[in-house]
């Protein structure tokens with residue numbers, strides 16, 4: 607069988623500003639199909655999205671904006687005020703995201719890269735992947751990049767970082783890690799290309815029964 611036709615599933619994660627999306631784009635350029643779980647989350651919470659009926663039923667009309675999409679500010683306020691709301695929100699979103707991601711992966715011809723910000727937190731997600739790739743850099747560099755990219759205040763970036771898995775926790779799950787700091791985009795690209803060749807050079811493992 608042609609190695610590129612093998613259905614490798616790579617889980618990609620990294621903290622905000624680590625360069626995860628940049629690496630995802632590079633993997634895509636190398637021929638992978640990128641399944642972006644954040645993009646799926648946005649689609650299902652847009653007007654007419656698959657999650658909207660359950661969100662309205664669970665949290666009421668207040669979480670639905672005038673345009674019919676999820677009112678993220680209201681939802682954030684609810685989650686902030688009531689920890690159980692977060693659990694209920696995730697109970698609606700996560701299975702739908704998992705299902706759609708799986709459908710997208712099944713429709714893909716070759717290597718699938720799941721871009722999953724919460725990979726370190728989710729054993730269910732890790733079980734779907736043959737290999738886990740973590741993009742890492744220091745907090746100082748994360749802040750510098752997100753301030754430059756998105757114009758956020760430093761405190762806002764720190765707040766998001768505090769909500770995410772720690773670097774140690776992500777490192778602990780990694781089969782491979784790219785330390786994306788002090789690297790030009792060209793060097794980053796060549797590390798990604800090396801990794802791609804290395805991983806495709808050997809056959810993917812048999813998936814555990816039932817997956």
Ligand code: ADP
Nearest residue numbers: 622623624625626627628751755789790791794
């Ligand atoms: P994430 O998806 O992890 O939040 P991005 O991939 O969007 O992060 O990267 C954050 C910003 O940093 C982007 O503007 C990206 O172009 C830039 N960036 C990432 N890695 C590098 C690098 N090695 N050299 C230069 N800029 C980089």
